[in-house]
Amino acid sequence: MLDKFQTLCHKVLNTVGGGVSGGGGMGSSFYGINIFSKESQDSDEVDSGRAASDFLTLRLKGRWFHPNISGLEAEVLLKERGIEGSFLARPSKSNKGDFTLSVRRNGEVTHIKIQNTGDFYDLYGGEKFATLAELVQFYMENQGQLREKSGEVIELKYPLNCADPTTERWFHGHLSGREAEKLILEKGKNGSFLVRESQSKPGGYVLSVRTDDKVTHVMIRCENNKYDVGGGRKFDSLSELVEYYRQNPMVEQSGTVVPLKMPFNATRINARGIDSRVKELTKEHGQPGVGKAGFWEEFESLQQQECKQLHSRKEGQKPENRNKNRYKNILPFDHTRVILKDADPGVPGSDYINANHITGEEDLGYEGKRYIATQGCLPQTTNDFWWMVWQEETRVIVMTTKEVERGKNKCNKYWPDNDTTKEFGKIVVKNINESSNNDYILREFSVLNDEEERKIYHYHFTAWPDHGVPSDPGCVLNFLHDVNRRQEDIPGAGPYVVHCSAGIGRTGTFIVIDMILDQIKRLGLDCEIDIQRTIQMVRSQRSGMVQTEAQYKFVYLAVQHHIETKSLQLGREYTNIKYSSEAAAGIDVAKSLSRSTTSLPTTPATTPRDPKRPVSAISLPKTNSENHLPRPPEDGTKTASSKKSSVGPSKSPTTPTSPTFPPPASPLSVSFPSPISRST
Structure with missing residues (x-):
């Protein structure tokens, strides 16, 4: 059957x-x-x-x-x-x-x-x-x-499938064999690979792999919407082909194994070269006025990766927790949700709050800083919010929405007025001071639980427009600089609590910018950054982080503004820097990198790699930077040393190798359910 x-x-x-x-x-x-x-x-x-x-x-x-x-x-x-x-x-x-x-x-x-x-x-x-x-x-x-x-x-x-070959970052499009060799040998490692369009056979593709300090080129045929490497198994997509040969390495006729260990990614760039990358991403592809800019292309590629993040969200779907969610279907992933401790075991759902822990993956070079991303408070969740803040030993709260925007309530006011005190369950909060500038309000709270008192700082960013994103990245950078300086001054401070309304759009934007700035601070301007991959990493912990193309582009522009300011301020202490509202001019920017410029090195795996697990970046020692940048989140990708390798007798890029094939894996036995029929 x-x-x-x-x-x-x-x-x-x-x-x-x-x-x-x-x-x-x-x-x-x-x-x-x-x-x-x-x-x-x-x-x-x-x-x-x-x-x-x-x-x-x-x-x-x-x-x-x-x-x-x-x-x-x-x-x-x-x-x-x-x-x-x-x-x-x-x-x-x-x-x-x-x-x-x-x-x-x-x-x-x-x-x-x-x-x-x-x-x-x-x-x-x-x-x-x-x-x-x-x-x-x-x-x-x-x-x-x-x-x-x-x-x-x-x-x-x-x-119905899209006809595009792939949206994977290892696909470099129009790239010659010699250009591929130069890139992989200079910036890759043994096992680095990319896929490019064939220059000699239109409609075909080439898999370029660095093996033993030389580059092997394998022709990929595409016939009748099936992909193969000239023999062996056929695949329905380039992605499936690459993943298969990552698990089952090809073997050259000479007996040399061709391992696909790490993708040579196109969204990963040198931080110093971000100006050129932004200019490249701003260009339209296609007819003037109707073409799509690179920001759109990168963001849509990111959106397609979202299908990999279908983690369970069962706790938020439970009947007793439904009224604790501001939006019915914007729920925390179970594997990263904040669990309220000391909850009453006799009350179902008493350990639930719509919030997720956000941390950086160490194998991608992020370390140190921690965040909690959560929704704007509802009247019925305010007590839980304050208990979470106390439980996690948070000292800095970042609010990125107004209480009401466009006539809609975005966040219940969860703090008392200035010089007043209010109880939130077991937690007593006194607002001891408020100050403000053009971009944000700073509130200082004295928070009491039993006999223990803590000071908690509330940074309320008010310069985000009701529509779109701020026109000036400098206001966000200055805000993050002040937030981080405060956090650094508090020994043992717990994770930042960051929220907007849904806890994904602006919240994700602030967290990702902060993560990348922290990476640059620790590793210097010559480190490699990958904005798309960082967002993908954050989305694996809370779905939908960085919601729109405009927010995605704003992350790039904020990082660009930061790097321009830092480049002009070399030799000055970073904490004295304030961001100009106008972009800095006259920056010596690295040569523009095309979409095939950088690699994501990984530690070679000794066991078969889980195809659902993203490739990890190698962990290398920190590099010391003389200039201290705004203190961002705990996620910063570490640079890999890029030494030029001596090139042995490399195969000609126009002469693809003829691989032999290991036995294909046994096909899965699958069955499918009848569609659910449910009337409203």
Whole structure:
């Protein structure tokens, strides 16, 4: 029965253009075919349907996001390659920053608008979500929830794959063999690899790998939407091919193993060269006025990676905790949530608060600083908020929203007025002083629990506009500088508590900027930074962090402004620096790096690598910088020494090697459930 099912699935996949993918980008998938409901209830079929929960995540890792197509092109694609219930997501052409779901139904295509407010995604009303992936997941899992005004159900059944080869950062596009060799030999390590377009065979690709201080080039064929290396196993995507050969290294005819240990990434840049990178990312690709800038491309690539972050959020979904969430579907991941201690075991949910610990991955070079990202307080969560602050020994609270914006309550006032005292459960808070400037209000609280008293500082940033992002990154940098200086002056201070309204958009933006500035402070201007990867790391701990393309770009601009200011202030003590509201001029910036410029080195693994685990950066000793930068969060990627390697008899870049192949892994036996039917 299973063989019959697999054969049928394979037939349908080829018809619709789907496939199974592992590894990067959004992967690719076509799942959820309602086969069993149309068959007799054979016991084998029922058992196969029950097994589907194990593959729900795979089903949602499809490359259903198409970054470069119009509504008309989506209609053509769905009619040519789709079936009833096929769908894709794409950027909105009429409202920049929003998105559109295009669904094939009744032989036609329906387009559904998705709003991105900067705090959440929704369908202009209804359920709200932290990420586009979670929105799609919800409506795929809950058939019947998405309806037309007439009441007719719109079903999202079968993701339609994007034709792009991959959104992985190891893909360098148009890059010659000699350029690839130069980059990998100068900045990579043995095992560094990248994928590029073939210069000699349009439509093909080349895998360039550094092995034994030389570079091996392996031709990748693409025929009938299948990828292979001239023999052996065929794959539905470049991502799947690369991930397979990371686990099962190729072997040259000479017997040399070709290990793919670490991707040579394109978003990772030298900090000193950020000015050139920002200029490059600002350029439009395509026709003037209608092309997409590099910021958009990088952010959309990041959005597609969000499908990998479908961690469980069961605690926030429990009935007793639902009223503690400001937005119904913006919930903390279970594995990083803040658990309130000394909770009453007789009260269900008493240990719950919508907050996550945010820390840096040491193998990416981040260390030291810790954060808690949380939502704006609700009246019923204020006591829990203060207990969390006390429990975690927090001394600095960062608030990045006003209490009310655009007529909507964003955060309940959780502090007393100046010179007054208020009780919040066991915690007594006295507001002993308030001061302000153009950008923020500083409040000093005396906080008492039993006989113990602590001073806690509340930094309330008020310069963030109701729409978009601040026009001046300097105001945010000065704010973070003051916040960090305060934290450094308090020995043993616990994690920063950072919040906005939903606790993901502005909160994520402030945390990521702070992390990268801290990295530069510790490692110097010649360290390598990866803004996209840092956001991806933070999103693995709380979904949706850094919500919009504008916020993503603002992170770049803030880091750029910081580096420009520091470059001009070399020789002066950093703590005396204030950021100008105008960008510094006359900076000696490193030569512009194309999208194929830097590597992400990793420690060679001695055991097979989990394909779901991101590649780790090698941990190297700190470098001392004479200039002290604003104290940012605990995440800073460490630089890898980049020494030039002596090049032995390297193979010609135009002569790909002919690999031999280890036995392919046994295919998984899979089954799929019937779609959920739920009416509203």
